Amino acid sequence: MIHKERVLKVINKEQADRVPFFYWDVPEFGVKLMKHLGLDNRDQLLEYLDVDFRWVEPDYIGKDLIKAGGKEKVDIWGVGYSRVQNGDFEFWEATNFPLQGVTEPDVLEKYSWPTVDLFDFTTLAGKIEKYKGYAVMTAPGYSSPGLFRIIQRLLGREAFMDVIMYHPKFFEALTQKVTKFYTDFIEQLFANGGEKLDFIRIADDFGTQSGLAISNDIWEQYCKPAIEAFTELPKKHGVKFYMHSCGAVRKLIPEFVSIGASILDPIQTRASGMEPSGLKEDFGNYITFCGALDEELLLRQGTPQQVKDGVKELLDTMAPRGGFVLGPSHKLKIETPVENVLAMYEAAKEWRYETECIT
Numbered sequence: 001m002i003h004k005e006r007v008l009k010v011i012n013k014e015q016a017d018r019v020p021f022f023y024w025d026v027p028e029f030g031v032k033l034m035k036h037l038g039l040d041n042r043d044q045l046l047e048y049l050d051v052d053f054r055w056v057e058p059d060y061i062g063k064d065l066i067k068a069g070g071k072e073k074v075d076i077w078g079v080g081y082s083r084v085q086n087g088d089f090e091f092w093e094a095t096n097f098p099l100q101g102v103t104e105p106d107v108l109e110k111y112s113w114p115t116v117d118l119f120d121f122t123t124l125a126g127k128i129e130k131y132k133g134y135a136v137m138t139a140p141g142y143s144s145p146g147l148f149r150i151i152q153r154l155l156g157r158e159a160f161m162d163v164i165m166y167h168p169k170f171f172e173a174l175t176q177k178v179t180k181f182y183t184d185f186i187e188q189l190f191a192n193g194g195e196k197l198d199f200i201r202i203a204d205d206f207g208t209q210s211g212l213a214i215s216n217d218i219w220e221q222y223c224k225p226a227i228e229a230f231t232e233l234p235k236k237h238g239v240k241f242y243m244h245s246c247g248a249v250r251k252l253i254p255e256f257v258s259i260g261a262s263i264l265d266p267i268q269t270r271a272s273g274m275e276p277s278g279l280k281e282d283f284g285n286y287i288t289f290c291g292a293l294d295e296e297l298l299l300r301q302g303t304p305q306q307v308k309d310g311v312k313e314l315l316d317t318m319a320p321r322g323g324f325v326l327g328p329s330h331k332l333k334i335e336t337p338v339e340n341v342l343a344m345y346e347a348a349k350e351w352r353y354e355t356e357c358i359t
Helices: 003-011 027-037 042-049 105-110 121-130 148-155 157-166 168-191 216-236 250-258 276-283 295-301 304-318 338-350
Strands: 053-056 072-074 080-086 089-096 135-138 199-203 240-244 261-265 288-293 324-328
Touching (some): 003 135, 027 042, 105 168, 121 168, 148 168, 157 168, 250 261, 261 324, 276 288, 295 304, 295 338, 324 338
Parallel strands (some): 053 135, 135 199, 199 240, 288 324
Antiparallel strands (some): 072 080, 080 089
16 A cells, blocks of 8 residues: 555545554754664655655745854744754754834834745645655645744744734734735645645644643634635645644644644644543544654653553554554654654554454
């Protein structure tokens, strides 16, 4: 069974020859894992792990975003990042929030917003063709439309809720700017072969460890309309909608289903209400779950055998009758032992449905 067929079968709530695999990391961990395995590039890594998904995006052709000898960078939104050292590990952290303290809508008209001219969309079709045997989706980052995750970085996370509450006109104008960029971006995707994608990935973070980070009113006023705008064109072309949101988002799952999400990731099982058995029982007939293997404690701090035991327990719960894709419950961090990640995929390959699929 080819990778694409396996994923689409499971999304249709059928059992495939095995559970599909997803992979998600910080770049530093990927480099570490490739070095450990003696591999040269990410395609080789995903092939080694037998991952069923591939990411594509148009080439960025704007000005160089990396500065100061690789120690600083600015993203397409103008948010600044610095390399931060934590013990033996180094990673990017947002350190400059360009709209922090701004509350006047007029300022937004003078801001340097990204445009689709920053990307060469003609490169997309070739990438999709290269991965045609896989389940192909838009890549994390600028190719995964989002709203609040962008606005939080522009304003600074601490100021985000205050701006929503006390400066609604400014916040509304800000959401319109972000939404406009992404609807333009999606139009260009589908003018250049996007109809051959399997999934468009929509990425936002609506949950905390203990519950939702937003109210029902905020969801209805800002989030839902933006997601519907992002997915309108893909749906017309039969491209499925892959929803990413970290945290305790159980209360939003019916909303995700109602607006057409086929998959939800990454399923942070340590967050409130995100226990796998409850999600499977209550929503397993309506949406496919992706991720769910505890990244925080099990993968980072467990032993390879504990990881394998955790994989078996998770798959016994989530995989029957389809509707589940295995992956980590969050990006694999640089400090994660490579042996544990390899154990995750090894155990998943060994696991079998009690009743085998018929192909």
